[in-house]
Amino acid sequence: MVLGIWPHVRTETNVNRIMYTVIATLIPAALAGIYLFGWSAIQVILVSILAALITEAGMQKALKQKITIIDGSAVLTALLLAMTLPPGSPWWMTVLGSFFSIAIGKQIYGGLGYNPFNPALVGRVALLIGFPLQMTTWENIHPFLSGADVTTGATPLGVVQVARLSHKPVPDADTHQFWNMFIGNTMGSLGETSDLLLLLGGVYLLYKHYITWHIPVSMIGTVAAFSGIFWLIDPAHYANPLFHVLSGGLMLGAIFMATDMVTCPNTPKGQLVFGAGCGLLTVIIRMWGGYPEGVSFAILLMNSLTPMIDRYIQPHLYGAK
């Protein structure tokens, strides 16, 4: 007979199940990326995952730890990273990003659970800093399913930035364009284009209770509100808030990255603060920063505040005055 401390029953949810479920909810948006960008996208995804698995297994072996690549967390990080990269990124850049994500973003701290920053974003930002050009140009794309028209030219946020830097009015978008941005028929990083499919994935995660609404709603809401204020004041030089909400990596970031359990605050109130901070920083970087997109930096910066938020915002203790 077996002993063991109570409780003697446990929920069925375990770490592996959470990781693979999140991976599954990312797949529709990733498939949209493959549809749009073809082989180039497939290559980025596969290279990223393979590099992550090898890095994690290699480091764990070197440090004589238990090898845990089966738990799905490395695959999830690699997939998330791939989705933030331009399709057609050279393979060595993908490998480097994936290595950074796992080695510097996660294993160096002791592995899953101990990392203070979202590992996928650590990899992405390392690449953004190291290879700004490659990270913001869209080349070598070989679609095989979709027409080629969306795969040329700049991203919507890129267009806005160019206008801003040359002090020209920002181009206004029409309903048709907004719709295209929503369903994903637009230029962008591999897996960030289809807001619709990302939202669907998010709804499923909400239903499974692997994320809560607090971060996505407060982050997206803050982006809309904050960018909306400027748009109302000066619509010629500031983009429509709907444009801010639908473009770039906001959906991907708000639903799948800012909500990363390991690196976001623990309490609903803390998460609202965190999400609002992410949203605010995103808009600030987009409007006044050197990069067209600010989601990654915003989330990483807020990650660094997570311990502080958790210290100051704690649940109500039963019976406390």
Place this chain on the structure above:
Amino acid sequence: MIIKGKKFPGGIHPFYGKEFTQGGATETLPLPDKVIIPLSQHIGAPCKPLVAIGALVKKGELIGETTGTIAAPIHASLSGKVTQVAPSPHPSGNQILSITIESDKQDEWIGDFEEHPDYLNLDPDTTKKIITKAGIVGLGGAAFPTHVKLNPPKDKKIHTLILNGVECEPYLTSDHRLMVEQPQEVIEGLKILTRILGIKKAYIGIEDNKPDALRIMEEAVGREGDRLVETKVVELETKYPQGGEKQLIQAILGLEVPNGGLPMDLGLVVQNVGTAAAVYEAVRFGRPLIDRIITVTGRGVMQPKNLRVRIGTRVEDIINYCGGFAGEPGKVIMGGPMMGPAQFTLDTPVVKGTGGILIFPKEEVSIEESRACIRCAACIEACPVGLLPNMLSVTAEVLNFTEARKYHPLACIECGCCSYVCPSRRPIVHQIRHIKMDLASTKKKVVMV
């Protein structure tokens, strides 16, 4: 009228497994060949044995005398010969001084007890004395001596009694069956308790997964009319740990017991429905507490049952009566799956606080390795007390008890919700108990210095 309870924060919805036994009428276990009666079956100081090896005892005879005020005396549950007075396995997992009695098959009571057909007209002090002498403790599991709760300090003005018929532990149905089969005894117990406390208000809390118990108790209350103080039956959400004393108070009255305080600080006394029935039997018939209803259940036993068994009956005798194990046993638990300790021997006896015996077959016992906390916050959401179980867990893991104390370990009610939900399978309750033990040991050191 049945009123609806409020919500308490946190909690979980595990598999309840009540269907195994909730419809089964309570049977009485036939006289066992022997009983092993531990001298500590309550919170507080253990009793002192009054009999030695070779002594002949009768059913109901006092065999363990209290040594402090927070304690309850212990009685023989059958007639026969004392064959051993020695430390034996106790459901808690410790070895506790126990008295083994081998049955003489006569099953004779020790003389006639003083009955009180007019029990409602006794003066409170006499009633309290009867309850103290009968050795009644909280039958809901905590086993706190009942008479202590009935003697609040003078400065605590008690105004309300809450009867706990929640039975939120999965699988257990003994309180459920008691309310369905013997509602009147619960009501008479309630009358006695309210008279002792001199109060005008009572609640009976029952989870909404026991609609028959809710209806029957409501009818029983209705029949009494003016003979009862103002009594409301409260239908509570089915959610573990709804039956935790503090959660129950929160769900019925919307009040929180002050941190570090007791229900009596709010003017409340909470008693289990089984305790109320035991109070009635003791006061009306003058008999001590020598048996109780337990639930024998789980997929690991052939015939799950609700059983009235004598205190001291060995687990093995009970399982045999229920048709033996079904398949290979994996775990035998005294109590429910959330808070019951697992047993390493079938010699363990039923004690006053035992609500059931749960048997899991081997296939149902999985041991998953625990791993690093992924900060998913599931434990925080599940904690009914508002603690940060993850922080308690990670600080205890690295034995940083100084840090751990900042996270209010003493407020933990050890309900196990946090461990239940943890996807990393961390033994959180165990770690919190570790912190508490460390706290207790340093306190002692301070006293000694």
